[in-house]
Amino acid sequence: MAAYQFKLPDVGEGIHEGEIVKLFVKAGDKIEEFAPFAEIQTDKAVVEIPSPVTGTVKEVKVEEGEIAIVHSVIAVIDAEGDVADQEEDQTTTEEPASAEPVKEEKTEAKEDNKTAKTETTSNKKQKVLAMPSTRKLARELGVVITQVTATGEHGRITADDVKKFAEGGSTKSAEADEVKLLTEKTSSADVAVEHEITGTEERLPLRGIRRTIAKRMIESKRTAAHVTIMDEVDATELVAIRKWAKPVALERNTKLTYLPFIMKAVIAALRQFPTLNASIDDEKQEIVLKNYYHIGMATATDKGLMVPVLRDADRKSIFDLADEITDKAVRGRDMKLEASELKGSTFTISNIGGYGAQFFTPILNHPEVAILGVGTIKEKPVVYEGEIVARPQLFLSLTVDHRLVDGDVAALFLSQVKRLIESPNLLMMEMR
Amino acid sequence: MVVGDLAQEVDVLVIGAGPGGYVAAARAAQLGRSVTIVDKDELGGVCLNRGCIPSKAIITAGERFAQMKEAEEIGLEVTGEVAVNMQKLMDWKNSVVKKLTGGVGQLMKGNKVEVVTGDVFFNAKDAVRVVSENASQTYKYQDIIIATGSRPFELKILPFDGKRILSSTEALNLQEVPKKLVVVGGGYIGLELGTAYAKLGAEVTILEGTKSLLPGTDDKLTRIVSRKLKKIGVEVITDAMVQGGENKGEEVVVKATVNGEEKEFTADYCLVAVGRKPNTDEIGLEQIGVELDDRGFIKIDDQCRTSVEHIYAIGDCAGGALLAHKASYEGKVAAEVIAGQKSAIDYQAMPFVIFSDPEIAYTGLTEAQAKEEGYNPVATRYSFQANGRALSMNQSEGFAQVVADKETGLLLGVQIVGPEASSLIAEAAFAIEMGALAEDLSLTIHAHPTLPETIMEAADSLVLRLNK
Numbered sequence: 002m003a004a005y006q007f008k009l010p011d012v013g014e015g016i017h018e019g020e021i022v023k024l025f026v027k028a029g030d031k032i033e034e035f036a037p038f039a040e041i042q043t044d045k046a047v048v049e050i051p052s053p054v055t056g057t058v059k060e061v062k063v064e065e066g067e068i069a070i071v072h073s074v075i076a077v078i079d080a081e082g083d084v085a086d087q088e089e090d091q092t093t094t095e096e097p098a099s100a101e102p103v104k105e106e107k108t109e110a111k112e113d114n115k116t117a118k119t120e121t122t123s124n125k126k127q128k129v130l131a132m133p134s135t136r137k138l139a140r141e142l143g144v145v146i147t148q149v150t151a152t153g154e155h156g157r158i159t160a161d162d163v164k165k166f167a168e169g170g171s172t173k174s175a176e177a178d179e180v181k182l183l184t185e186k187t188s189s190a191d192v193a194v195e196h197e198i199t200g201t202e203e204r205l206p207l208r209g210i211r212r213t214i215a216k217r218m219i220e221s222k223r224t225a226a227h228v229t230i231m232d233e234v235d236a237t238e239l240v241a242i243r244k245w246a247k248p249v250a251l252e253r254n255t256k257l258t259y260l261p262f263i264m265k266a267v268i269a270a271l272r273q274f275p276t277l278n279a280s281i282d283d284e285k286q287e288i289v290l291k292n293y294y295h296i297g298m299a300t301a302t303d304k305g306l307m308v309p310v311l312r313d314a315d316r317k318s319i320f321d322l323a324d325e326i327t328d329k330a331v332r333g334r335d336m337k338l339e340a341s342e343l344k345g346s347t348f349t350i351s352n353i354g355g356y357g358a359q360f361f362t363p364i365l366n367h368p369e370v371a372i373l374g375v376g377t378i379k380e381k382p383v384v385y386e387g388e389i390v391a392r393p394q395l396f397l398s399l400t401v402d403h404r405l406v407d408g409d410v411a412a413l414f415l416s417q418v419k420r421l422i423e424s425p426n427l428l429m430m431e432m433r
Numbered sequence: 434m435v436v437g438d439l440a441q442e443v444d445v446l447v448i449g450a451g452p453g454g455y456v457a458a459a460r461a462a463q464l465g466r467s468v469t470i471v472d473k474d475e476l477g478g479v480c481l482n483r484g485c486i487p488s489k490a491i492i493t494a495g496e497r498f499a500q501m502k503e504a505e506e507i508g509l510e511v512t513g514e515v516a517v518n519m520q521k522l523m524d525w526k527n528s529v530v531k532k533l534t535g536g537v538g539q540l541m542k543g544n545k546v547e548v549v550t551g552d553v554f555f556n557a558k559d560a561v562r563v564v565s566e567n568a569s570q571t572y573k574y575q576d577i578i579i580a581t582g583s584r585p586f587e588l589k590i591l592p593f594d595g596k597r598i599l600s601s602t603e604a605l606n607l608q609e610v611p612k613k614l615v616v617v618g619g620g621y622i623g624l625e626l627g628t629a630y631a632k633l634g635a636e637v638t639i640l641e642g643t644k645s646l647l648p649g650t651d652d653k654l655t656r657i658v659s660r661k662l663k664k665i666g667v668e669v670i671t672d673a674m675v676q677g678g679e680n681k682g683e684e685v686v687v688k689a690t691v692n693g694e695e696k697e698f699t700a701d702y703c704l705v706a707v708g709r710k711p712n713t714d715e716i717g718l719e720q721i722g723v724e725l726d727d728r729g730f731i732k733i734d735d736q737c738r739t740s741v742e743h744i745y746a747i748g749d750c751a752g753g754a755l756l757a758h759k760a761s762y763e764g765k766v767a768a769e770v771i772a773g774q775k776s777a778i779d780y781q782a783m784p785f786v787i788f789s790d791p792e793i794a795y796t797g798l799t800e801a802q803a804k805e806e807g808y809n810p811v812a813t814r815y816s817f818q819a820n821g822r823a824l825s826m827n828q829s830e831g832f833a834q835v836v837a838d839k840e841t842g843l844l845l846g847v848q849i850v851g852p853e854a855s856s857l858i859a860e861a862a863f864a865i866e867m868g869a870l871a872e873d874l875s876l877t878i879h880a881h882p883t884l885p886e887t888i889m890e891a892a893d894s895l896v897l898r899l900n901k
Contacts, residue, residue: 130843130868133780140775155841157868 221367261322266421297346374398451478453748453760454580462544464772495632583749613700623706737767782865794858797846821882837871
């Protein structure tokens, strides 16, 4: 017997933390090598982490709902047999253990992007042991049955297990308690007005991408001091230059939208106002100024908002950016983006122009400190050279984190963006 | 649409009134939808009219006739002549079919499902045209379930003529017992009908293109059936590649290459049963973008949805196992999904039954399949020769075999060849659905003396083996 320090394996390229969705064991339990130990929620999916050794669980250092950091010790297992050299052993056992589920996660995402089947099966013996009526109940409650912890004999999932999972009764973190409190409040309110409800309602568990979005948004709102400023931009020349470039783009099979132009204007302005291309390291109380420009692009998908990242956008041509935007938007909608393509942005652009809205108040893509909301382009009566004329106007909304960016800087940044869009020729002057 | 043609608006339309379609129609109606069902023929589809039911009637007649001839074995002396009156047999068979189709009619009526007769053709994503002998009507629907089934596959070199060269449809309507019958295809349809007619007195030859009868079925099971076929005088020729055939008026000559040798088989009838093909080619599916697979089956997801919204497909035309009970299961799923329920195709065990002599039935995994799936399987069997009821029925050929996982004891599959195997398999499918261990089968009291005891006994030995 030897105490084995089970460190959270690297579950995917560059993902350095994950939410523990479910623990399959508790202290005192016996566990077999490769048997499921925990389920980890990453940005994209739930990945099952198998136990690296056979033995008795001595201590579980994480709780369900907790965020665990990769390579941190999540459990101590009294391993059977010799686990002689801990350091060496880890490098050898962890790799296959982590590589496998991630691979499966990808193929599954490819095969099935319509239903959010995020379960992974690391070995085939994990056939679901549940009566047909229980499987039906799971479908009705919107529960992915493979994620349910079985309490029945021989790993059988009971109807109660499914109900408990649907209620989310097994989460214990402080945050979950808070959520619980909230639901308790609303449910008592529900009771009070019960007799007034005439329609039906549907209850779905908050899981996967939607849950991640919910968490991120609250985290951002809670941490940053959001301030939004808005402005109208004369888009006459932008419209003209895009119209002129469109047939050229078509020749190289490029779908040219306004977005790459706006992106270029943003990057030029960011160079001038570096505090908008930055973040705050709350822990160390430091400001991190970034000398690279990875632009996040908020993209709507069936499952919810995703933000694919265009890396080093400052070093790419407008055409190249246009191609990359099309590619990432399409793959984003098909849920085919790699986890690595969804992280690392330094500034985000949220474009809702296609839906006709003008101004809005974007929420920061935390820990970034600035986000540009792009509205629609439409003709409006404006005063131009002393006359009231109809000219195409573009509507911009810039949210900044006031902790780092003051109002004057934000306004100067936005006016620089505005200047560059109103005279796209200037973009050429900014070329490097 | 023809000028002046007023489309009739319906809620749910079901095309095909077989065991998939009529079950779907009834379920959808029970769940509050208003349903119209269309079929070009009688209610009940192939199953009731030209498949399961009539074939079982003929098989039963053959079985009883054979038993009467063997009655002496158990001390019954038949003094008069036992003869087959084919006309009466067919009348009785037809009366069985009529009772059941009448029952389907009642079921439709009871659920207020409107029944329409005619050929269906899609002319839009939300409309079909139904053409009957003297009328034509367009129906616009909210949701549609395609349940058009399948039909016998025709060999180009040996096309059906309905007189001497028969598909299963005509073979179920013969007005005389063939003196000689050549069956092309040793699958379950050819085997079932070949055996039945052999028992009714025909001299039967089965030509199978592959190495064994019932391709795809565990050969431990088919071996018992092959032995019995030999006993009742059915000649089975494997590796026989049929090259063609000719209706010569009073007889039919079938040519085949057997082991590189050209051979001719003369008979008064030839039954061609070499598989079935989906009825998806003549209803205009390609026009509205419903995706088919490369064999012509409609692609569906686990909720019976096709590639086009509001269009669902179930049963044979949607591929998978071509089984009436699978069609009915999917019919319920599709109807429930249409009614807004979260149903899905979600089963662990599909029962397969073959009405050979003795019967074959199996469900779940065989030992070999279990190994492929990563289990460490153990299989044990129990012979009907040691079963009191089987012996007292004078039908003791065959065995029941139970397959379970060595580590967990989880029941993975059951294979049976023997008397009433088709009924016995129900317990096995249920046990697998419930996630039973082999031990659960062995701990369940089975009445004595009955055939199902064999399953319990096989499970018993398996448990003993696991505990060793």
